[in-house]
Amino acid sequence: MKAPSAWLLALLLVAPAAHAATGGGPPPPTPTSGFTNPKEDARYHALLKNLRCLVCQNESLQDSQAGLAQDLRREVREQMRAGKSNPDIVKYLVSRYGDFVLYRPPLMGTTYLLWFGPFLVLIAGIVALFVLLRRRTRRPDPDPLPAPERRRLAALLREREEGSKR
């Protein structure tokens, strides 16, 4: 969430003053959204970021320069001006274009696995971990060396013993 921070707020307070101080140059440029209220502008962009441009290769409505994306942006602006809320706008777009337009897939029958799958794996992993830990802490210590290496160790020790006798 790239929310406007305190800086932006401070900016809003300072900017008109600075403007006045420079003796009133040209007016500041307008946002491309046409929303001069920064809150509306931010809401507009936040909304666009989570919507997909339907004809592009994985670009959001915010980023895309495609014709359809421009049309949809206009649509979103008009709906916002008409006073519709975010859920209303999203509902409208989904009714027209399907769930494909949403970057956050809705929670429904076919997406339960998508949303809960990773956490199921996590839980399964933790359960397996517990079972393993119970086993490991109870079992006696296993043979520390594999057989061939044990033989080699014995041979080395024998060699050394013989060497020291000589």
Add this chain to the structure above:
Amino acid sequence: MIPEIGHFALVLALCLALVQAVLPLLGAWRGVPEWIAVARPAARAQSLFVLLAFLCLTYAFLTNDFSVAYVAENSNTALPWFYRIGAVWGAHSGSLLLWVSILSVWTLAVTFGSRSLPEDIAARVLGVMGLVSIGFLLFMLMTSDPFTRLFPAPLNGRDLNPLLQDPGLVMHPPMLYMGYVGFAVPFAFAIAALLDGHLDAAWARWSRPWTTAAWLFLTLGITLGSWWSYSVLGWGGWWFWDPVENASFMPWLVGTALIHSLAVTDKRGAFKTWTVLLAIFAFSLSLLGTFLVRSGVLVSVHAFATDPRRGIFILIFLALVVGLSLLLYAWRAPAVKGGGNFHVLSRETLLLVNNVLLVSAAFAVLLGTLYPLILEGMAVGKISVGPPYFDTVFIPLTLPLVFLAALGSLVRWKRQPFRALIGYVWLPLVFCTAAGMLFSFWYLGRVHALLVVSVIAAFWVMLLSARDIWWRVRRNLAGGTRWYRVPRHVLGMALAHFGIGVFVLGVALAGTGSLEKDVNMHPGDAVQLAGYTYRFDGVTETRGPTYTATQARVTVSRDGQVLATLYPQKRIYIVQNMPITKAGIRPGLLHDFYVSMGEPTSDGGWAMRLYFKPMVRWIWLGPLFMALGGLLAAGDRRYRLAVVRQTQPKERAAVRPATQPLPASPGGS
């Protein structure tokens, strides 16, 4: 002539790969020393022929040989020479050739780095790598030969995809593939060990430096890709959760799990079967990544190639590799036992938790990437899985890892007394919590839960990693050793974990502190952003070797003092008539100024997107630390000592002919 030599070299390489795969594997199975001895020469010859083919294609690009169809499609006489080299892997066939060439580089490295290994193990490893090579060489020769001629030859080529005409993209694929393909080495070691039936600590120690090396290249490759998309795509983002990015991220996550699991298998002999499984998965995911990107199954910004025949080939190859590996695993793994015991609170347990979290995270990425394809394939709906999904699912799985990473070197193997651990960590924990909260509040001016937690985690892991090294240095000073005598693997781990902190700090601060404005600007207009003035001075026309561009000039100033002049461009690449935006960026350690141009507006202005991006460089600085840590760890003395000692077992064997030749000391790079 030269392209025909290249093609012929590929055919010869395929024949040699068959020899490299079949004879050594059979020889190791039946115990025929002559067949085992074939492994190294065959592998070296195979690699050299593949590299020869690669040089031939490079030559065709450098000399603008447009009678080669692939060159005609991806190059142009106006293209500067360094982009012509980059164009070798700019599209499907060439990137496959790059894949096989890099496998050759790794194969050559294994033939030289495996001299301390028992001969039959080395033969099996090279044999498995030969099998992989067969698959890719066949794929290339059957579906996508880069040397196919075009008749009549066009006068000029169709130019390289404009998105790829960037220094970042010359370096990104080789690095990424070094990582992807590098996981073939631990995979080959795992399969060799399964075939051999001896899964032991020595196997883990042989695999470790190779795995770390592959991982560090993958880390660098992903970082380069992220940096490239930030500076070229013009959207100010550094990670888009695009399927192609995910394709490289999944092997990275599993590879990271593998590195940690190998540590346990090496040091304590535990989790052998799990480690083998991870090695198989890491490589399978690399293959899946290749499949996803190269088959055109994904519709994403990166999908340049579309041809179902190719997709089916890779899918069959993938199914064979994964299926056979898992069958072998199911057959051999149950017989593997052992490993030391450990307590609930021990380094073993923490590393297992690390593995569970990393694998869950990799699964989340896998689901998010494949789910839309599966739903569409089953015709039950069309959905998009984008950043909001990954942000929701991925962060809770990975943020705990950051906290755990800090404990890495503090917690002992086998058993860690709880009180002692609390004694080590309570003060840093209190300090980091306080500092993190204060810092977040100062930074954003309000409470943002995720930012606070991230900053605390970042401080925590950075502080504890640095303290670990400081303690070692202090101990050295007290003990009379030279102060810098810190084992490289310890230093590497601390540096990599410190890098996580740097990365998390970058992500959290850039994510919450970035400011942006979309404005319609006329020449002379100025906009205030984050206390800086961005003034649009106007546009000029300019041109590059393969494009014409409209270039804007934006000066960034504060209190009348000019801090940066940015030149964002809108380019039209002449041959393909494709528009590309090139952002104007002034990088800085603490913040970037970033401007990208949109379309001209109806009233004669320009739609401009202005950004102020704090701390964004730290996002790439962190992974650089991680890669450097990997480099240090892979070059540790404990892996190199083996080479010095390698002659000893032979001498012993000569002295005591009764004893069977035993596995040599662990070896590696």
